[in-house]
Amino acid sequence: MNAGEITPAQRTLITAAVILATILSSIASTIANVILPQIRASTAAAQDQVSWVLTSYLLAGVLVTPAIGWLESRFGRRNLMLATIVGFGVASMLCGIASNIFAMVAFRVLQGGCGAIFIPMAQAILLDINPPHKHGQAMSIWGMGAVLGPIIGPVLGGWLTDNLNWRWVFFMNLPLVVVAFFMIGAALPAERSKVARKFDIFGYVALALGLAGLQALLDRGPGQEWFASTEIWIELSVCLLGLWVFVAHLATTAHGALFDRRILSDRNFIVSSMMIIFVGILLFAGAAVLPTLLQSLLGYPVLHTGIVQIPRGVGSFLAMFLVGRLMGRIDSRIIVLLGVGLTGWSYFEMSHFSLQMDERLVLFAGFLQGLGVGLVFVPLSALAFATIAPTLRTEAASLFTLLRNVGSSVGISMVGALQIYNSKIVQSRLLEQATPDNQNIVAAGVDLTTVQGLASFARGVVRQAAMVAYIDSFHLLYWLCILMAPLILLLRKPKAPADA
Template sequence: MTPPPKPPVEHRGLITAMIMLATIMQVLDTTIANVALPSMTGDLDASADTINWVLTSYIVAAAIMTPVTGWLADRIGKRELFLASIVGFTLASMACGMAWSLPSMVGFRLLQGIFGAAIVPLSQTFLLDINPREKAGQAMAVWGAGIMVGPIIGPTLGGWLTESWNWRWVFFINLPLGIVAFLGCVAWLPRAGRVIRRFDFFGFAMLAIALGSLQLMLDRGAEVEWFAALETWIYLFLMLTGFWVFVIHILSTDKPFLEPAMFADRNFATGLVFIFVVGIILLASLALLPPMLSHIFGYPVITTGMVMAPRGIGTMIAMLLAGRLLRLVDARILVTMGLSLTAVSLHMMTGFSPQMDSTPIVLSGVVQGLGLGLVFVPLSTVAFATIEPRFRADATSLFSLVRNIGSSVGISMVTVMLTHNTQINHAELGAHVSAGNPQLWQLSPEAAQGAALPLSVIDRVVTQQAAMIAYVDDFRLMMLITLAALPLGLLLRRPQASASAAVAAD
């Protein structure tokens, strides 16, 4: 039986614009501060190791608070929670911009993560609520564009603000965005009913311990040499114990923190696995490309942003097309096409070399953007097409949480491999370098004239080649992960209600 159509929502376009403005503001902060860390080090009297807590504190706080979004939305109202999140995030951003020491910055970043955690899942919930089923694909295209393009432009915008003004403007820029988004949401965002639901404190505590330990392990692992340090083993123990107790608890209690029934929906469960893979590919690639373009190709920050910009354009084009194609084409076909294009782009990236120009980087970026866009929209639509509306706030928060965990896992994985493989490649390449090799004469004008080639020049070239091989190995690994995810598309099913509504609308 086809569900009755939703009553029309007034000012839907303005509501969407204001919701997405708040979403982009929050998503930008996941990457915009990265390039400003070196500038913060001196002003905040921090070391190169401790300054990373500026990133870690935000990630951990957001991870812990994201799952509680559904309960808070039911308890105080989705509209009220969204407005409070915008205000809190904006004020915390201003406080970050005025931070006077590392402890104060870490504290304000914790507040940013706490208030910002609900913005992304609630924005997805609102867009699903205010749009009829036949327009869900287009709504998810708009939402996905903000989610995926935000991290792409974040490093470029952060670099420009840091170079042109000051690192504090990386946070101050959120003030006008937050004010406009808040006023627009106050004026047009519809009210929703409240549901009194008991808060499962024990379940939340176990999940918070597990998520916090996981994020700390992923973020701190490289600094403490992973399992060579007791700290990492403690995080691993707390993570495994927390997740195990949490799963047992929600399966055995009457009113758990997260309803296990939502995982019985095959589309939603498969969507969580898919979005985990998308998280790995999206931000892992973003974490690799800027340092590669800077250290190996010598591109400045602005040039790096321009070279990576076409990737974002490809993503937006694919999302806009996918939102309309969903009414005509099976979502499984679009997901398969998207993953295939993503795998092709990563294969193209395995052919990178220090001698090439920017053309292969731009082309592979466009193809990857098209692929990720074709995956994200149908996945976001189908994952929530058959789940019960009462689970929607919890489900969207889990969707965002799993995507963020995938991003953290992906970044840690490729970073560890990059460091490890660079060292191995340097040793292997260095073992075959001989002062009598005539090919070395091409590296220096002095050597070509018969002078001895400086060891520093040899080491620089070997290091560059070793790093390039390590980057290529990372791209190959992500290609294999993408190909391994392709069979998951067979588990998705096209919801009959959605299809019927689309036909009726046509």
Template sequence: MVTVSIMAAAIMNQVDTTIANVALPHMQGTTSASREQISWVLTSYIIAMAITTPLCGWLAERFGRRNVLLVSIAGFTLVSGLCGMSTNLEQLVGFRLLQGMFGASLIPIAQVILMTLNPPEERGRSMAIFGLGFIMGPLIGPLLGGWLTENYSWHWVFLINLPVGVLAFLGTWTYLPEKLDEDARPFDLFGFGLLALGIGAMQLVFDRGHAVDWFESTEIWIEASISALALFLFGVHCATTRHPFVRFEIFRDRNFAVSSALGLVVGVLMFGTMSLLPPMLAGLFGQPIMDVGVAMAPRGIGTFFATLIVGGLIGKTDVRLLALVGLGGSAISSLMLSTMSLQSDMTVVMVTGFLNGFAMSFLFVPLSTTSFATIPPEYMNEASAVSTLIRYIGSAAGISAVQVLTSHNEAVVQSRLTEGLRPDNPIICWARPGMDIGAVEGAGSATGEAVRQALMVAYIDTFWMLFLMCVIAMPLVLLLKKPPQHDMGGQSELRPLHAD
């Protein structure tokens, strides 16, 4: 029951990262907001979660994991209800900000609790269950949000959290044992302030860059400069102060450092692909939103079946082999997507979705288990918060990177195709006999087709980039040390950087 309750809270948080996306047009109409203003419903949640995530490690040390988890579940559930009852944009954005703050602790605290409650031989299975919720939550969100919005109203996108949150709170309160033996370090307010400023500004760059043409905008230059300066000062501060907000010695553990680097790749692969497929299917292939959700469903099915398998393999099979299988499956999935054309049907998307979901479990679960295998208990809260933050950064960076690459390639290819739209071009005469490009109707038809072809080529190039990323990341897996099977909390490589 502890696992069920904790996972219900974690899934609730993960679903909320994507469930509101499809309801934005309806929210925009109800609140009379502009397209730019309504995007803050998403941005406020993501920024609040990114800023608050590093804090949850210290909170767990100071107040206990159980208490922090209970407060997070209760706050997240209450604010979800307030989001559903919002009547204007200001209320909605404000409550989403609070929702992100309360939800930030759910994933890292749930991960640590599952790791510490289970004996070493069961931690692989517990991380498989955790991975199921972490991966499937963002997949369920758009489909559930679309169905609730179409059949009821956008308010139910948030109100659906109420029964789940209440059950998760009662289950956690009843079955999770109290444990208050964590020794809290002094709170490094200056370090937290620098990290919050750096991460918040970075998230604004990722969220706003595409809308304001990236570094052509003064806004992005200001935000990027603030982020770089704050993060640089944070690094100097943590390396020189006695009780830093983040103890950099956790990165001396090779498994944690390598798993964190691969966590960035996981974020890019999972959320990058998920951000590409829905607009491609709806825009280029003309699929209705519910059909897009159906086409994406095999990804969740693949994740489910892989979880049943990989949980039993942890501890029996070299985790490096499992991670390589995950990267290989993701590479094949991206390569298959890069072969699509405007004549492709949804079979390719469904097959590659199943394969990608299957591969993500084989990648996420071994990394989650190995990442903390040799981390001492006193570093566990902090390491989980940092690991979660790194995945969030990878997700945000991945979404922004694929958008930039796709938009840039579309413009380049469209320019080249448009140059060839001339009446004397023999290829045009052969492909479209009888078309008069000199006429308005013929020119419009040819230009529209050029736009479609350019966008398709841009998507193909982006999928090819994701394939190359998988291949390049494979050697990193070999740097992982196989933890002792008899003791998943094996010998630590950590040595303090700061003398007390």
């Protein structure tokens, strides 16, 4: 399937079909953020366990993504997309009926594994059905679909939870799955049979063990006192050994490796891949903790929590609209630099959150963040694939998505771990000041000689410590933006599109 074989009407239908699949994936990855407190209460999950609802989805994507190139060659794009659409719908239904946190996480793994197929396949399909000079425009149109999830997800999740139940957040995927199934079945042409290359099971197992060890290390670390635990040392060893074996295997295998080594010789792809890890962290880490902050510390209802996150999605949507018109007229590297600057500004503003603030700062910082990430994502994707041969696009898109998911998963776990750790430290320091003769406490009208006074002080300490921990996390993400910026200097403006 290439651009010359596709009619304009067929191109439009294919574009709509793969964008709908992308919307399903982006909604599923963001809609659960706003209902984490409800899931935790309903499933009796601990604070460090409830984040698995997010990270399990992303980790499943990380583990499935490396196999997408082989799956496509084995089953064909049309069959693969149809099968995973059905699997995604079944997993969504099972998430909705899950009765405990372990069942929920298991079904989110299935949902994430199926949903992981959609984004790289959508990118590869759109690049194939559009001529090279329209690749930037195609990616911006796809990007608009991708950011509809962050716009729709939080508000829809809040409304469904308020008016029905948090379980309907998963049930509502089912009608969309039916529509997507029939659209993809009608839009994607049946492909000629292919000879599937041999699957690199050794490389896949090594990579899967390395990434699973990394995720387990980050998720379990806070509850196991990090390297004071034998379990954490085992997970670190599995992570390092698996990744080392995978890299050595990839470097020494001439044919049949999990990823074609020609992809790794493309400078723009390598630099863009390094940057997309940062983008994954910046895109998901802040969004994952913000709903909990708004609900638990500021007392926002779940629907209002979703509404105040709309500007973030609107900013992303506006950025995609602008990028489609700016690319080709302005150097894409300048657009990426502007996006990184706006994202850093947003996290700098978020590092000024307080327990006394109103929602204006949340709205403003969210809009800046959405605008910034949107300006980074599309041109960075275009630069990454600009000089990749068409025959390698599916593998390249899979690797690119894999690294973004790794960044997202690591970012969520990292911020969650820092939240628990920093909150304990700040609580300890504040409690050291809990003496009846402390003038600040007396001035606040708190009497530590009574049970009510001690309880009031304890509640205040917990809230203040949690807010300080959130601020520290946002400040860290601000510094990550600064560290990411110099990588832009390593990108090159492509001279010509890749040859077939």
